[in-house]
Amino acid sequence: MRRVAKYFEVFKVTLLSNLAYVYDVLARQLFLVIVMFVFFQLWRTTYRWEGATTIAGFTMRQMIWYLALSESMMMAMPRSGADIDSEVKSGSLAYSLSKPYKYPWFHYARYMAEAVVRFAGNLLVTGTVTWVMAGPPVFTGASFAAGLVCVLLGFTMDFWAQMSLGLLAFWVEDTWAFRLFYNRVTMLLGGMMLPLDVFPEWLRRITTKLPVSQIVYGPVKTFLGFRAADWASLLTRQASWIVVMYAIASLVYRSGVKRVNVQGG
Amino acid sequence: MSREDDATRVAGARSRGTRRSGLGAYLNFIFEYAKANLAMEMEYRVAFAARVFGMIVNDLMWMSFWILYFDRFPVVQDWTKADVLTLWCVCEFGYGIAHSVFGNALSLSSVIVRGDLDFYLVYPKDVLLHTLVSRMGIASLGDFVLGPIAFILLVRPSPTQVGLFLVSGVLVAALFLGFTVLAHSIAFFIGNSESLAEQVTGSLIHFSTYPSAIFQGVTKALLFTVVPAGFINTIPVKVVRQFDPLFFSVTVVASICFVAAAITVFRTGLRRYESGNLMQVRM
Numbered sequence: 001m002r003r004v005a006k007y008f009e010v011f012k013v014t015l016l017s018n019l020a021y022v023y024d025v026l027a028r029q030l031f032l033v034i035v036m037f038v039f040f041q042l043w044r045t046t047y048r049w050e051g052a053t054t055i056a057g058f059t060m061r062q063m064i065w066y067l068a069l070s071e072s073m074m075m076a077m078p079r080s081g082a083d084i085d086s087e088v089k090s091g092s093l094a095y096s097l098s099k100p101y102k103y104p105w106f107h108y109a110r111y112m113a114e115a116v117v118r119f120a121g122n123l124l125v126t127g128t129v130t131w132v133m134a135g136p137p138v139f140t141g142a143s144f145a146a147g148l149v150c151v152l153l154g155f156t157m158d159f160w161a162q163m164s165l166g167l168l169a170f171w172v173e174d175t176w177a178f179r180l181f182y183n184r185v186t187m188l189l190g191g192m193m194l195p196l197d198v199f200p201e202w203l204r205r206i207t208t209k210l211p212v213s214q215i216v217y218g219p220v221k222t223f224l225g226f227r228a229a230d231w232a233s234l235l236t237r238q239a240s241w242i243v244v245m246y247a248i249a250s251l252v253y254r255s256g257v258k259r260v261n262v263q264g265g
Numbered sequence: 266m267s268r269e270d271d272a273t274r275v276a277g278a279r280s281r282g283t284r285r286s287g288l289g290a291y292l293n294f295i296f297e298y299a300k301a302n303l304a305m306e307m308e309y310r311v312a313f314a315a316r317v318f319g320m321i322v323n324d325l326m327w328m329s330f331w332i333l334y335f336d337r338f339p340v341v342q343d344w345t346k347a348d349v350l351t352l353w354c355v356c357e358f359g360y361g362i363a364h365s366v367f368g369n370a371l372s373l374s375s376v377i378v379r380g381d382l383d384f385y386l387v388y389p390k391d392v393l394l395h396t397l398v399s400r401m402g403i404a405s406l407g408d409f410v411l412g413p414i415a416f417i418l419l420v421r422p423s424p425t426q427v428g429l430f431l432v433s434g435v436l437v438a439a440l441f442l443g444f445t446v447l448a449h450s451i452a453f454f455i456g457n458s459e460s461l462a463e464q465v466t467g468s469l470i471h472f473s474t475y476p477s478a479i480f481q482g483v484t485k486a487l488l489f490t491v492v493p494a495g496f497i498n499t500i501p502v503k504v505v506r507q508f509d510p511l512f513f514s515v516t517v518v519a520s521i522c523f524v525a526a527a528i529t530v531f532r533t534g535l536r537r538y539e540s541g542n543l544m545q546v547r548m
């Protein structure tokens with residue numbers, strides 16, 4: 001229990017330090033307003049031009065709320081991979097090894113705290129803009145609660161993926177390209193830009209099997225329509241992927257730490 | 266020793282060796298700096314290649330989104346897949362020119378706030394130009410390379426369209442660069458504004474990469490005045506697809522105006538600039 005408590009303290013301290021600058025966090029969301037405005041213009045034109053009331057099962061309001069939620073989630077994910085990359089390259093990771101905590105779990109606690117604050121701020125901004133432009137939310141209390149659980153698991157999946165990519169700095173000069181590629185795959189194939197339901201059938205069948213679709217698409221779909229069986233299935237898939245991603249990150253971490261040389265001074 | 270110092274010495278030595286005057290001297294200065302920056306970045310070959318290819322993959326992913334979108338909805342407000350791909354290619358090419366050669370533009374507000382302009386003030390070259398070229402945006406080289414290649418391969422244009430595309434790319438570069446310098450020069454007047462400048466610059470890129478046809482009314486008016494994205498995202502239909510001499514002329518004038526405004530605002534701000542009294546060891 002005490003092992004978990006120290007990471008909970010890290011979570012709490014990071015959460016409080018992020019909340020101390022909550023207005024600054026909100027002021028940085030101007031870009032999200034623009035993103036939502038442009039999405040709204042694009043989809044309004046598309047629905048009008050197609051003369052359709054639903055596209056791939058989404059009404060216009062559902063589509064805009066889907067994008068508001070997916071955008072809020074993606075933009076909430078801290079760039080932990082970049083921090084880990086720079087700590088490996090600068091050597092500051094070596095200092096962490098002597099501290100009474102596990103380096104990956106320390107970063108996980110920080111990541112989750114930052115992501116939670118950012119997600120709340122993003123949702124406040126995108127939700128307000130979406131409500132004004134497209135109408136009230138399409139989720140119920142139950143679907144919102146179920147969606148939040150999936151969002152936390154989605155963040156966890158993203159963190160362990162970023163941890164593995166950041167730790168690649170033990171072997172390569174710069175992990176930027178890997179991290180950028182992962183981010184773009186999550187955005188496109190994970191369903192941030194378009195719900196997977198809009199994809200051609202062959203691509204949809206592939207993407208629903210990929211872990212990235214459980215990071216964004218799965219949680220956001222839960223917000224829009226909660227069904228207990230689907231939810232349980234999503235939680236199982238997310239939990240399985242978390243185990244796999246954690247195992248990979250641990251393996252990379254253990255192999256990488258063997259390469260650390262600590263010298264006095 | 267910073268990379269900027271290295272590049273300054275190399276470029277300075279070379280431009281002293283070939284003294285020219287006026288525009289020729291400035292072009293030579295930019296060229297020598299770009300060469301020196303490139304040579305330095307190539308020292309880290311793996312990182313260099315990773316950044317360039319990383320950006321190419323990033324751009325291809327974005328274009329894939331639009332391909333998927335237009336496969337599902339073939340025509341949206343008279344825009345086709347070819348138009349939106351042209352838009353992305355011209356944006357990549359223009360952005361690539363602007364932020365590879367003038368790679369410090371996106372860090373300009375930080376340079377101003379940290380007092381790092383002191384370094385450039387003691388040199389005889391134009392302060393703004395010197396600051397902008399002192400760093401190369403390596404990832405942007407990926408944009409620069411991919412833009413024209415993807416345009417030729419995906420859009421299959423006529424030779425005239427290729428010519429119009431290349432000219433349009435230069436205009437887009439001028440608009441991106443002028444607007445970026447304007448946004449970052451706010452730091453002279455309100456101090457710490459890196460985040461604001463980043464968001465304002467990000468808005469230009471965001472608006473520029475969506476079809477002009479989806480914007481109407483006040484938004485459209487703003488995109489042809491405050492944020493010059495309207496000029497950029499109209500290029501595919503009014504320059505490349507069907508050449509409109511009036512729109513093209515207005516875009517040329519707008520590009521010149523934004524660059525001129527950027528230079529004027531930067532110079533006005535520079536008069537208010539107070540040295541950071543920065544103490545650094547430069548070897």
